[in-house]
Amino acid sequence: MRKWRILFLSVFLFYGMTSKGQQGCTLQIKGHVYSSDGNPLQGVIITPQAGEQIVSDRRGAFRISQVCTGDLALEFRYIGYTSVTLTYRVFGDTTLRVTLQDDPIHIKDVEIMGEKSGSLSVNTHRLSVQQKQESKGENFAQSLSRIVGVSTLSNGAHIVKPVINGMHSNRILILNNGIRQEGQQWGAEHAPEIDPFLADRFQVIKGAQGVRYGADALGGVVVVSPEDINTERALSGRVDLTGQTNGRGGATHGRLEGLVSAFSGLAWRVEASGKKLGNYKTADYYLGNTGVQEFNYAGMLQYKRERDDLELYYSHFGTEMGIFQGAHVSTIEDIQARIANGRPFESYDFQYGINAPSQRVGHDLAKFSWKRRLTKGRSFSAQYGLQRNHRREYDMRRVESDDLPMADMVLTTHSLDFSVQNDKSTLGVQGMMQVNNNTPGTGTTPIIPNYDSYSFGLFGIHQFHIGRLHAEVGARYDYKYLDIAGYRYQRDNLQEGDLTQYLLTDSRTFHNVSGSIGILYHLSDKVNWKSNLGLAWRAPSVNELYSDGLHHGSATYEVGDKDLKSEKGIKWLNTLLWQSDRLRASLEVYGQFLSGYIYAQPDPDSVRQTIRGTFPLFSYQQHDAFFYGADFMASYDLSEVFRYELSASMVRAKNTELDSYLPYIPADRLSHGLRWQYATEQQVGSYLKLSHRAVRRQTRYQPETDYAAPPAGYHLFDVIASKQFITRQHRSLIVVASVNNLLNTSYKDYMDRFRYFAHQMGRNINIKFSFQF
Numbered sequence: 050m051r052k053w054r055i056l057f058l059s060v061f062l063f064y065g066m067t068s069k070g071q072q073g074c075t076l077q078i079k080g081h082v083y084s085s086d087g088n089p090l091q092g093v094i095i096t097p098q099a100g101e102q103i104v105s106d107r108r109g110a111f112r113i114s115q116v117c118t119g120d121l122a123l124e125f126r127y128i129g130y131t132s133v134t135l136t137y138r139v140f141g142d143t144t145l146r147v148t149l150q151d152d153p154i155h156i157k158d159v160e161i162m163g164e165k166s167g168s169l170s171v172n173t174h175r176l177s178v179q180q181k182q183e184s185k186g187e188n189f190a191q192s193l194s195r196i197v198g199v200s201t202l203s204n205g206a207h208i209v210k211p212v213i214n215g216m217h218s219n220r221i222l223i224l225n226n227g228i229r230q231e232g233q234q235w236g237a238e239h240a241p242e243i244d245p246f247l248a249d250r251f252q253v254i255k256g257a258q259g260v261r262y263g264a265d266a267l268g269g270v271v272v273v274s275p276e277d278i279n280t281e282r283a284l285s286g287r288v289d290l291t292g293q294t295n296g297r298g299g300a301t302h303g304r305l306e307g308l309v310s311a312f313s314g315l316a317w318r319v320e321a322s323g324k325k326l327g328n329y330k331t332a333d334y335y336l337g338n339t340g341v342q343e344f345n346y347a348g349m350l351q352y353k354r355e356r357d358d359l360e361l362y363y364s365h366f367g368t369e370m371g372i373f374q375g376a377h378v379s380t381i382e383d384i385q386a387r388i389a390n391g392r393p394f395e396s397y398d399f400q401y402g403i404n405a406p407s408q409r410v411g412h413d414l415a416k417f418s419w420k421r422r423l424t425k426g427r428s429f430s431a432q433y434g435l436q437r438n439h440r441r442e443y444d445m446r447r448v449e450s451d452d453l454p455m456a457d458m459v460l461t462t463h464s465l466d467f468s469v470q471n472d473k474s475t476l477g478v479q480g481m482m483q484v485n486n487n488t489p490g491t492g493t494t495p496i497i498p499n500y501d502s503y504s505f506g507l508f509g510i511h512q513f514h515i516g517r518l519h520a521e522v523g524a525r526y527d528y529k530y531l532d533i534a535g536y537r538y539q540r541d542n543l544q545e546g547d548l549t550q551y552l553l554t555d556s557r558t559f560h561n562v563s564g565s566i567g568i569l570y571h572l573s574d575k576v577n578w579k580s581n582l583g584l585a586w587r588a589p590s591v592n593e594l595y596s597d598g599l600h601h602g603s604a605t606y607e608v609g610d611k612d613l614k615s616e617k618g619i620k621w622l623n624t625l626l627w628q629s630d631r632l633r634a635s636l637e638v639y640g641q642f643l644s645g646y647i648y649a650q651p652d653p654d655s656v657r658q659t660i661r662g663t664f665p666l667f668s669y670q671q672h673d674a675f676f677y678g679a680d681f682m683a684s685y686d687l688s689e690v691f692r693y694e695l696s697a698s699m700v701r702a703k704n705t706e707l708d709s710y711l712p713y714i715p716a717d718r719l720s721h722g723l724r725w726q727y728a729t730e731q732q733v734g735s736y737l738k739l740s741h742r743a744v745r746r747q748t749r750y751q752p753e754t755d756y757a758a759p760p761a762g763y764h765l766f767d768v769i770a771s772k773q774f775i776t777r778q779h780r781s782l783i784v785v786a787s788v789n790n791l792l793n794t795s796y797k798d799y800m801d802r803f804r805y806f807a808h809q810m811g812r813n814i815n816i817k818f819s820f821q822f
Contacts, residue, residue, distance in 0.1 A: 074117040080145030081109040087178035096124040107277040170567020170581035171256040186291030186300040197696040198680035200715040215700040216268025228434035231462040235592040242366045242412035244345040246302040246322040248273040257620040259563030259585030260523035278316040295813035296326035321346040327401040332795035332811035337397035338371035362416040372406040405443040413437045434464040457488035479506040496598030498535020517571040528560040559588035579624040589613040618643040634683035646674035672706040695721040716747040734773030734783040747799040760797035785817040
């Protein structure tokens, strides 16, 4: 009997112990992995002690289930960062925040193949979490200008395009959520139709990236993309509110996302944003009819299984913006007097109303993508994109109503991409079809004709890794066919201005190869060297070939040349990266030769008179050119809470055929500031920063080839204060207050086309709220 009692007691104790262990192994660990500058890290390998590996997603998020109570060791590994093993004592469900430090040996090593990322041999510059927060409410190009080597080409405060190492417009390729952005971006007054609120990651890849991204990537690539949907909560979201004094308006944005409980692996997101601003003010006066209003929205569905990722995405960008009325004048004497005066003769009051001249632009993007993971680390990707860009431009008519657009263009683009990749190689094929139609009934001859365009590309890239040396080679072939039809004027007598209309039809074929070779070499524990030699090209755009009319946004008359040939460029980019405990620095030096560089040359001896007024004349020309320059960026930790940041850039460009300077090349610029981090490490959004921007006068120009000499250099001061609040439920509220142009300096920028008539924006006080739940 005693033996049975002992056996029964032993079974009871064993059952109790196992039951207790089963109860203790039902816990859950979740968290995020970030870089030292606060950006989420995708692809971090997390290995639990005696468990299976998991990988962080695009938000840096990870989840571990069936965790037992007690001590838990987790190893975090990621290329380019120091591996670390952390031990946690687990008593219940736990949320972690892990920060990985840069590895001085493998800093910014190999980019994950298959992602829309840049070459390993060129620097990929990203907006930090703080920079994205500071830029909320600004337009797309203004946000990117925080990156060293990126400046802007503008027509006032709202029509702004990014410039990378002196190149802009069709030489900068923009990827919007993996789809090549295709709008009416050919004009200097046509800003990219992208809402920064709808994107979470902003990357700038410098260098000739024609192999990976296709024709037109002569100057660089801008990659904007949203994060993956948050699957940690059934419902989550974000609300952003911004306000500013200059323009007396602001912007708002809201996002909701969550899971579909009935379908495992299916997640959804909806979001919308709006903006409204009135006339902006320089240091001394308002500019009439310079308001803007936007309404944008987007939706996404993501379905993820073990081997397949499916995504369906749609976005709409809609904006209406006024064009400064003082730029549209009636006589030659008037335009000359305004340029000589340097500021408007009229006095304007503040108002929100938008009148002619103005622009209304709508851009719709739909995308479907599928990625399937194959065996041995290989994967297959397919992506279809549909874009519809509708641009309407209004002018002050003499006869008809101003409600009738002077230009009404609809551009429809279909794109289809396929690729196969593994950890070292990528093979891909891309195709695109475009149709541009001018809507009849405007009463004017369109500045560009109707056209159809078809293009095809095939490329391959392979990477090698030998000890401290990493190398990449790639090749690509592209073909493009262009067919146009439209009406043009024949000027029989230029002095008397007699005009005869005729039908213009034409077709052009362009094709070329691109190539690249690059290396990344670790010179020491602290110093790394990247070198990239890239060959890229682009066909002349339709406006460069066939334009003949008024560009309302820039208030200029432009004339194309139908005999232009393709641009071909070769760029050599070298980068030195320095990484130590307190100092981080990078120096980029580049040179680029372009055969047949196409540019719009102002002609100060001519203006073009139309029934709508008198405008400066710009004609497209083509000559060989050489660009070279340098970008420098550094940050130094003076102490645990104080950091000094510095960036500087210079670019030189000459017409090598005529031995003359090229127009609209950015002047030398420097930006530096002192930052005080006054909160804990978890509150990375709590800091105070004072910064100074200095831009020199552009002295490298041809005196007789512009309507006015470049303006004087200028100095601007900004101050930013940010505070982050984190609740017990890990909700985050960030409040940012800033003053741009603190001293209300009156200045002009050489890269602003309205500098002939007006100054830049004066002091602007901003306050921004961002709540994430």
